[in-house]
Amino acid sequence: MPATLCGFFASVPEFRLIKPRTPPGVMELLPRDQIAFQRMLDTIRLTFERFGFLPVETPVMELSEVLLTKSGGETERQVYFVQSTGALEKSAGEGMPELALRFDLTVPLARYVAEHEHDLAFPFRRYQMQRVYRGERAQRGRFREFYQCDIDVIGKDSLSIRHDAEIPAVIQSVFDALAIGDFTIQLNHRKLLRGYFEGLGIEDERQVAVLREIDKLDKRGEDAVRATLAGEGFGLAAGAIDKLMAFSQVRSRSHEDALARLAALGAGTTLFDEGRDELREVLQRLKAMGVPESRYAINLSIARGLDYYTGLVYETTLDAHPQIGSICSGGRYDNLASHYTKSKLPGVGISIGLTRLFWQLREAGLIASAESSVDALVTLLDDEGLDHALSLSQQLRAAGLNVETQLEPRKLAKQLQYADRAGIRFVVIRGGDEAAKGMVAVKDLRRGEQFEVADADLARTLLIEREQWRALPAEGQR
C-alpha cells in the first residue's frame, strides 16, 4: 500500500499538536469581518465596471527575470521568491530562483499589455483586484500580503488628457459608494510643478531633492524646511523659498476657486503652461460629469511617485481622518512597458490598497459589524418539521434569499441567540399553531418586530422588507 494511504484505516497517533497560526504580516478575518471586507471589494468592482473597465487577473507568480527588470532598489529587497521542493533541492541556494511573487499590479499589467498587445483594443481600460506580496519588516499595520484594487487606461502612442479627467470621477463614485465618510480628491500636475521649479532656476536633478523637502512640511514644519532649503546643499535664496512655500500651499476650496487659483499662477515656462492647461481641462470635465465640487481640490504640494509619474497626480484623503493618509492614489505615466516592448504605451491609473484601508478603518472604529450575508434562518423545533423546513428554505432560495436551515432541532432560544450573534436578520419559526394555519412566524431581529405570514407569501414579504431596508439612507439603518 502506498505510503500516502496509510492514514486511511489506521489512525496515526498524534504525538504533538502544532499551534495553528498565520505568518506575521497577513490579515485574516473572521466571517463577519470578511463579509464587510467582501462588500467593499464588491462595491469597488461594481464601480470600476460602471465606468467600463474590463477585468484582468494575472498569476501571483511571475518569472523572476520578467518581474525584476529594474536593478536594485528597495522593492527588489522585498521580493518573495518561489521554489518548488525539487527546485529547492537542485539549486541549493545558487543564483536567483526562477519564480517570484508579484509586489504590485503595475509590473504584471505592463507584462500583460506587452504580451497581449495585438489582442487588445487601445485605449485599454482594465481593472485588477488581487493580492500582492512584499517582504516588509514585521510591524503593526504593515502587510506582507495585501489587496490592491487598480484601474489603468493604457493608450498606444498617445492618450488624451480626457482619460485623466475621468479618473477622479471613478474615485468619487467608489468612495461615495463605500460610504466611509467625506473625502477629497487632491489634484496636481507634475509639469506644473517642474515648470514652476524651472522658472525659479531650480534645474532637473535638484527638483526631486527640493520636492522631497517640501513633502516634509507637515512633519517637520515650515521653519525647519525653510532652513534646510536655505542651507548648504540647496542654497536657495529667501525669495525663491517664499515662492516655493506659497506655491506648495495652494489648496482650492471650490471649483471656481480652483480655476481662479490656476489663473492667478499666470504664465510660465512651456512645461508650466502645459501642466496648468491640462489641470484646468480636468477640472472642467469633472464639472461636466457632475462630480460634486466638494469632492475635489487642487493641492500643489502633492508630488507622488517622483520616479514614475509625469502628468496628473491624484491623492485621496478622508476629511475627518487625515492621519490615515492617502486612500487612493495614482497618476499619469509616459510609458508603461518599455522593458518588454518598443511600442510606446502611455497610461493613467490609480490604486486602492484595500487591506491597509480596511485595517485602518477598523482600527478607527469606522467598520460597523456587518450584517450577515445570510438573510434568514429557518428554524427547526422538532424532527417532524424537517422536510417542511427544507422545502420552505428552497422556496426562499429560489426567490433570491440567502437562507440557512437549522437541520437539528434545538431550543428556540438557542436558535434565536445564534441568529442574533451571526447578524442574521430574519428568523422563521413554524410552531404547531402556525403550522395548522399554513403560516409561519417571522422575527425581524433588526427591527425587533414579529409578524405572521402565510407560507406562500413568505418569500415575497422578506424580499420587500430587504429592498425597503436597502433603500433607506445609511443613518436610517442604524
Added chain:
Amino acid sequence: MPATLCGFFASVPEFRLIKPRTPPGVMELLPRDQIAFQRMLDTIRLTFERFGFLPVETPVMELSEVLLTKSGGETERQVYFVQSTGALEKSAGEGMPELALRFDLTVPLARYVAEHEHDLAFPFRRYQMQRVYRGERAQRGRFREFYQCDIDVIGKDSLSIRHDAEIPAVIQSVFDALAIGDFTIQLNHRKLLRGYFEGLGIEDERQVAVLREIDKLDKRGEDAVRATLAGEGFGLAAGAIDKLMAFSQVRSRSHEDALARLAALGAGTTLFDEGRDELREVLQRLKAMGVPESRYAINLSIARGLDYYTGLVYETTLDAHPQIGSICSGGRYDNLASHYTKSKLPGVGISIGLTRLFWQLREAGLIASAESSVDALVTLLDDEGLDHALSLSQQLRAAGLNVETQLEPRKLAKQLQYADRAGIRFVVIRGGDEAAKGMVAVKDLRRGEQFEVADADLARTLLIEREQWRALPAEGQR
C-alpha cells in the same frame, strides 16, 4: 539622490527587451474570457451564499511547519516554498524555508477552524474561493496555479447526516445556475463499500488495494480487472469477484430506482447497514428539497480520496462529456484538524476546480464568447459633443448601467466596429438631427436593431431591454 529615483528625469537607455511571458502552468485570460470566468465565479459564490455559507479567505502563504503536517507523500513533493530576498541570502539552501504556498483549501480550513475555534459557531459553514499552488509537471491542461471553490460544514464532536444531504442540493443549484449542460451527482457511501467488503471477507488493508483495481474498470475493462483480482496478490474467488463486479456496477436511474437498489442489497455487517441507511436518508432529504431526480444517482463504484473520506462521497459528471471526469467532488470526513487541536471536528465538503473546468469547457467549445461587462458605448462624433457624452454616461451609470464613453472623436464605423468586437451590446449615437430633438439613436448590436429615444428615457429603456434579455431562456439568447 537615492538610486531608486534615477529613472525620474533621465530615461535609462534600453539595451535589451525582455520577452513578456507567464510561467508555464498558469491560466491567464484575455478580457472577454476573463468576463466569462468571472461570471462563473460570481454564480458559484451567489449559490454558496444562497445556502447560508459564510465567506472565508486565508493567506496564500502559510508557515511551512503548519502547512506540512503530514510526512512525505506526493503533495509535499509539489509544494512551493517562499523566501524573501533576505531569507534567501541568509539560509543559502539550508533547511526547510519558513513559508510555503497553500496546495489546497482544506489544510488552511483546518488551521483556520482550529485557530479561531472559540470565535466560530458550530456547525460552521464556510465557502472559500481562492487559488492554490502545486508544482505539477508542466503539461497541457495541468495547472500550477488554479482556483478551488470549496464549501465545508464543520461540526464540533458530531455532525448530523442531514448536512451531507444538503450538499447535493448545493451542487445541483450551482451547476443548474452555471448552465453548462445536464449533469449527474453520483453518490456512494464509504461504510457501505467497506461493509460489503467485510461481508466478502476482504479485510481492512486489502480493501484499498481492491478498490484501486475496481477504480480501473473504465480504463482497463472488466476482464483485465477480473484477472488481476483472481491472480497472485489478491487471490479472490470467482464468486467474490462476481459479487464485487455486480456491486460496483450498481447505478440508479431514478429516485425510486435508487431506493429499490439499496433495498435489494439486503442487510450486511453493522457498517454496511449504517452506510445503506445514511445513503437512503440522503436520498429522502433530496426529494424533500425538491432536487430533480434526474440530477442525482447512486453509483456504488465511486471510491474517492481513499485515505480521507469516511462517509458519503460525491462526484459530479457532465452527462454529455464524461471524458471531463468529475467536475465537483467531495465527501464526509471524521476529523478535520487533528494536527492542530484535540477537539473532534467532523465535516463534509465539496470542491470545484474552476480553472481546470473552465479550461476543459473552453477546449470542448462549451464557453461561448462572453458579452462584455460593458452594457453601452456612448459614442463621440465631434469635440463639441464631449460634455454631453460625459454627462449622459454619468446618468446611465447612476441608473445602474456599465458605460464606456468614447473620449476622442473617431469615425462612427470605427466606434461600431470596436463595440462589436468587444461584445458591447448598445451603442448610443447623438448626431446633429437627434441632438436638435433632445434624442439619441441606439444601435442594439445583439438584436441588430436601431431605435431613437429621448435623452431622459435612455437609461430606463436600456435597463428594461437588459432585464428582458436576461429573463429569456438561454436558447432565446443565441
